[in-house]
Amino acid sequence: MKRMSGLMLAAAIMMQSIPAVAASPESELLDVSSFTIMDEDLVYIGADYLNPAMTLFDSQEYAPESPDKTNVGSEKWNATDRSKNWKPNWQSEFGEDAFFMDLGANYVITGICFLDTNGVQDWIMEDGEPFNWNTCVDFTTDAYQTWRGIQIEKPRSTRYLRFSTPCGDSGVAELALYGYKESELTAAQKAKTAVRENDSDAEPLTAGQQIGFNAFIDDPMTAIMAAGNVREYHNLSWMFDDTGKVKFTQGTWGDMDSYYSAMHARNISIIPCFQGGSSVISGGKTPPEIAVPNGADPTDPASYALHAQAMYQVAARYGSNKNVDPATLNVADGSEPKVGMGLLQAAENSNEPNKTWSGKANYFTPFELAAMCSADYDGHEGTIPHAGVKQADPHFQLAMGGMLNTASLLDYLSQMKLWFNYNRTDGKFAVDIINVHLGPDTYNPEDSSFTARVQEIKQWIQENAPGTKLWISEFEIPMTDCETEGIDNHDNETYQLRYAQRVARTYLMAMSAGVDRMTKFQLRDEGEGVYYNSGLVTGKGEWKKKQAWYYTACMTNVLKNMEFRQEIRNGTAAVRQYEFVPCPASSSTDTVYCLWSPTNA
Template sequence: MILPALAFLTLADRIRLTPDMVLNESAVGDAALLVDEQDADAPTRPFFPTWTAWQYPVHVAIELGSECQVDKVSLYSETGGNPIDVSTGKPFAWKAKTVPFGGYQKWFEVPVGERTRWLRLTLTKPTSLPEIVVYGTRLQPVEKPKPVGKRRPLPTMDELIGTNAFIDDPIETIAPVGGIVREYHPWGWDVEGKDGLVRFQPSGAAGGNAWFFDDYYRKLKAAGCTVAPVVWQAPNPLFDYKSKEAKPIAPGSNSEDPLSYRKHAEHFFQYAARYGSRRVEDRLLSLAPGQPRVSGLGLLRYLENWNEPDKNWEGREGWFSPYDLAALSSADYDGHRGRLGRTAGIKNADPSMKLVLGGLAGLNLDLIRAIKLWADAHRGGDFPADVLNLHHYSSSAGEQGWKPDTKAFSPEEDNLRQKLQVFADWRDRNAPDREVWITEFGYDTNPGSPISAPPIGKMTAQEVQGAWLVRGILAAAAARMDRAAMFMLRDVDSKASGVFATCGLVTEKGKWERKPSWYYLAAMRKALKGMRFAAEIPSRNHDVRIYRFDAVKGKAKAYALWCPSREDKRVSFQFSIGPGAKRQISLANGHAVGVSRPLPANSMVTIEVGETPTFVIVG
């Protein structure tokens, strides 16, 4: 039934909807727009997921907050005739009703007449839907949000700061900036060869006698680096897809079924068995002839199970829906609670090893929420990863999808701290024992890239890259991230202008010439070693921002001071931090520990603050 206006309906029995009730199960588009104009007769801000046909159907679940008698829902049409499913019941046990949704800029009424706590809309094709209004009666009070329990301790800054790297990067270049090292590791490197058997020491890749991963991980651990390999792609000869970025399942398999990911989960068992902390029976090892038959080497504590699984530029074969990713992760975590057998999933090899969720291409909390919803139904609420993992590049584009007129944003212009804190807050309420990482962020230094750091005033593009990376790490620390690995250690091609070609802290492979950013991160990591983020300190000067860090052991403190602008601003700033020994560490090109100078022992000090953070160490 098509109605002329919302005012025709009775307002007394409306169940008011808010964005926190809405879950975009497909994580495509902004479904909060469905409920942002609840009082409008003619809403104007539509939820339009995408024109991409293969990403349909798109599902949106609405949790009403308590049991309700739902009489009807009203949908505002802006598309014309498209069928929509309206479902009641509960997640993964829906009762669907297909309605012939139609009309243009009109309200369309759908009778429901059900007792339910949940509603679900399913869009079967590109549809513009500005608003949904629900009518009925609450049968119970709205449940209060979960209280925040005891928060997990923050990492020290030398643990937090890290980078992305490869096995052929020099250890001496990685270690000073690599508290956490996200190691790019295509699955094919481990099974390269006609037999498809597993090889680590040496790997079958790079000619079969060049890369020795036991040695590599041992050297990084000795250098004080925590390594998290990201093992992804669907390699030959195990799979035969046009793109290695395809999901690692057999053609025609159900991508939402954990059992479809057996091969991947079994490889993760082998990885965890070898490099985790617990020895396993030799008969459980699956290795090529000639490989050292060892386990429990104690070299790794983390393993990541894909790179940007939510990317849509690889088509349906390479795009994981939230429920696809939940299924992959459940298999990789513990063999889907043991259903895949003894030799699948990292927990079956080493219960202490942590699974890192494949780093998400965008900051989409609904994707994480949908995985939790899946886990509630299929794993008794046990989230199938130990680490939530995010990627984000600060720019006018918002997320990955850059255009010629895109420009890079500083972390403060982008509200990076606030964006990341959304995920930490969700974790604190819903999965308090999990970690949250950001494992890709950064800027190119070639001006031809749409995400290049610009020269500002007297600062070169390379200096601005360094300053903004340091400020990004400060934002991550204040947002309670557990790790922050910038992208990446080396340039792909230092002369190229493409996106990501010059994101490195050093120049391209074989040269590894250190940029100012390498020195800035090395010096910051050294200055704040053994300290955790404590608080933001009011500066009483809108041009100056101050963060305090406290030592885990002892009474030492440190302060980071900077101007959060992008105009090469410099401020002479008086700062009261109490009496005692103190020194200032300035970040400078060519100085891996920074440039240190003593400050007066009296309470009030005056320092020059600029857009490159400076650090004051007390005690």
């Protein structure tokens, strides 16, 4: 018995000395509720006839047990919604349909199941990381109303997944992932997508300068003088001569030096908006607004070299840096080379780059706009010579083109951030100003979704690009309730009074909500149709000032040395009260109170 006990003890010691072989974690249906799922193609997301990628994950409780056991039984099958396939877009010119998933940790995906409903469509599943994908598996949806499973032959650890199909109906109503969590994100992975603070040091605007409108170089100063700020529509095609040199004169309309100097002398803050395309860059009589050479990759910052070099010339001339190397100037004949004129603090690099109504040639995907912004910001970290506003003047600011306030706006910004994270070594969100077109959507601005939407955008900024400013560079006012049949709106006194009131109230609400600059569309009425009565003055050549012009001029004058302090809660919703105090640079000791009743009475 003693010998047997010794043998058993020795065996036990030997067993303890043998390293244990860790069993692979068991694969299971993954809970996708904590994953970030985002469509890449955002063109029409939000339309009620399309279905975003989240549609594929809305019946997970009815998914198969595993890829090799796809029979779910009649009860689950009957409870599964099979009527909606993933369908983000119908227009093939906008490219393939794709979505990606950030799993928030490192997972090994061992298999998938997909609910094949109808049609024949080719799919690709990829892992890896954004802009560096590896194919895991491809498959075809060639069955009808059935769950199908696929085992991944060589599963590997990944943080991201991407699925893509050609444009059209995907043929899939539900998608399930199987695998296991391998590890949390590494420090390097976390750093890759970490939030970077924007270190902008631009001088803040006064409350009066926050109030402005869009204008053109041929608008008279007698009309422009009401502004605290002016957003100048400036076609990119005006910028270049035939050799690609930058012009600072605009045909018979005048020159930019005089135009900007006249506004600067009146303490009007100026922001040129360089919009549209250029034949010098892209060729053709009607060049696309995506200003790259024909055939160039629009997701490559180097493709925007000429655009970014023009932005450099603007910042060099009109910024505050007087030490720009003259050898870097590329000024057209007839324009005297100048630097550091101190007339501008910022420039905007496009207008409504996410518009959908004029085709793909004029629609920037988030990745394309990020690439152009990176070039226009600092020449993509200095890799493009003499390009980007920061290389000319480190204090000059870049405003991204004014974005349409679409349902997918925040996703669009998030995709831009992803591009910056994975394509810039500093990971910086390479714009100083996020710029949106947004106004009230009800007759009483105070009852609209305006403030709530501003707060959503500002929250995104705080969480993803803190320190970045928010501008609203176009807004308009709903007015159909004031129209009278048979009376031109210009002659309708009630219409003009209410219009002036609503414009003023929208400016005030924007300041209260934290918007850094609010610019109305626009100074002058524009032709017929929807823009016939959109101005603060009547049409070109007439320039008759409306009541809204006088309201705006009054506000910019009274608030020219003030800054918004707070909304004073007075215990009643019947009266709004805002308090403005002198700016730090002002010698004034006055306090301005603005009170109004948020009604149309």
